Structure formats: C-alpha cells, structure tokens
Amino acid sequence: MALDEYRRKRDFSRTPEPEGAAARRNRRRQATTDGPEGYFCVQKHLASHLHYDLRLEHDGVLLSWAVPKGPSLQPADKRMAVRTEDHPCEYGSFEGVIPEGYGAGIVMLWDHGAWKPEVDDVGAALERGDLKFSLDGYKLKGSWALVRTRDRAGTAPRQRGRNWLLIKHADFWSGPIDITAVAPLSVKSEGDFDDILAADMPELWITGRPATAAGNGRAAALTREVIERAARKILARRG
Ligand code: MN
Numbered sequence: 001m002a003l004d005e006y007r008r009k010r011d012f013s014r015t016p017e018p019e020g021a022a023a024r025r026n027r028r029r030q031a032t033t034d035g036p037e038g039y040f041c042v043q044k045h046l047a048s049h050l051h052y053d054l055r056l057e058h059d060g061v062l063l064s065w066a067v068p069k070g071p072s073l074q075p076a077d078k079r080m081a082v083r084t085e086d087h088p089c090e091y092g093s094f095e096g097v098i099p100e101g102y103g104a105g106i107v108m109l110w111d112h113g114a115w116k117p118e119v120d121d122v123g124a125a126l127e128r129g130d131l132k133f134s135l136d137g138y139k140l141k142g143s144w145a146l147v148r149t150r151d152r153a154g155t156a157p158r159q160r161g162r163n164w165l166l167i168k169h170a171d172f173w174s175g176p177i178d179i180t181a182v183a184p185l186s187v188k189s190e191g192d193f194d195d196i197l198a199a200d201m202p203e204l205w206i207t208g209r210p211a212t213a214a215g216n217g218r219a220a221a222l223t224r225e226v227i228e229r230a231a232r233k234i235l236a237r238r239g
Helices: 004-008 021-025 089-093 122-128 193-198 217-221 224-238
Strands: 038-046 050-058 061-067 079-088 096-098 105-117 130-137 141-148 163-168 204-206 209-211
Touching: 004 079, 038 061, 038 089, 038 130, 050 079, 050 089, 050 105, 061 089, 061 163, 079 089, 089 105, 096 193, 105 193, 122 130
Parallel strands: none
Antiparallel strands: 038 050, 038 105, 050 061, 061 079, 079 163, 096 105, 105 130, 130 141, 141 163, 204 209
16 A cells, blocks of 8 residues: 555655655565564554554555554453554654644654454455454553444545444453553653653654754754744643
C-alpha cells in the first residue's frame, strides 16, 4: 500500500516526521503465522485530542489505527480504533515533537515489540475486517483482534470502512488492569510528554532518517525556539 495519503497530509520541510523513502527499499515479504514476526508499536499522541496510535508492520509499511481511549487488557472493553493512513516503518521508533501541520503535538513511544498475525493472510483479513494477532511488547502481550464495524447511516464517504474495534482476547495476559493508567510513560525515554518537550535535543526525523540539529541543515531550522513555541501551544490546548 502506498504512503501517498501520509505524504499528502504533511509538509516535510516543516515537520520532523520521517518521509518514508526507505520504506520501499525495506519491503518485507508478507508475514504469515509461520513467517517472521513484524514490528509493532503504540505511540501515545497528544495532538488536538489525546489518542494512542497502534501500528503493525506489514508489507513494508506500518498499518495504523488511532485508538482514542487506548488499548484495554479487559476483553469486555471493545475500544474504538479508527483506521488511519499507513505510515513509513521508520516512524515506528519516532518520539518527539511535531511542531505544526497534520498531527501537530507530542509523540511518545508508549509500547513496542513484535507482532504476529494469527491468520494465514493479513491482506485478506483486512479485507474481511477481522484481523486476529498476537503482541509481544513491554505492556501489551497475548492475543488480540481488530474487527471492523458497520458504518452508521450518514457516515461521510471518506470515513466509511474506517471504524474498527480493538479487543483483547481472554488469555494469560488479559485482566482487570488499567494499563494506560498503570503504565503511562515512554518505553523509549521513560518520560512523560513534558519530559519529551524538555529534552535538550528532541529527537528529530528528517526525510526518513534520524538527524540531529547539529548535523543536518534542515533539522537546524527546527530551532529550540520553534519547538518551544509549538510546546506552548500544545500545553495551552491541553490545559
Ligand atoms: Mn496520531
């Protein structure tokens, strides 16, 4: 699947998000139950609304769902998950500030690890709207499902087919633990949103690869001042 929608929404001269040029070079063969495990992550994203972006590496991109309430370890909690555009694989380790534009806010790497489909054909499962899979992260483990829901009457055409539910299957790793409350911090920096903002040199991603403000001309344009201005806006909105 192409990253056209991801790229269309972003001006890469103005955001530290990766452009995803390497994703095409890094195309994997389709995973199966017997195949290799793929990378997964959950990025806690403080944008216009706080949400958790679940991303599953598949066929050279990160399949993505925005989960407003975040994942739940309780099978009875069916968490709304809105399918969003595929993201480049390099985005999966990104933690930092998106100063402006689409998704402007702070991104925290809330969990990551390996995922494995529990179906033979991921593409067919997505078509069918029923993807069973297992996660092996720091916070999320065991068996899960993403199930597409019927569109309500009056759903706008571009939103049709985007509404899914994220459901934990009952297993050793399910239970009455409020995982987003119990484990709210980054698995990368161990910090909260404020710590990510307060970092001396926030992590930057420029056109698909990591960069430092000192070593990259475009990154240098993202001065401390730009980031602080963005941070003030973001925190004002949260307050
Ligand atoms: Mn997001």
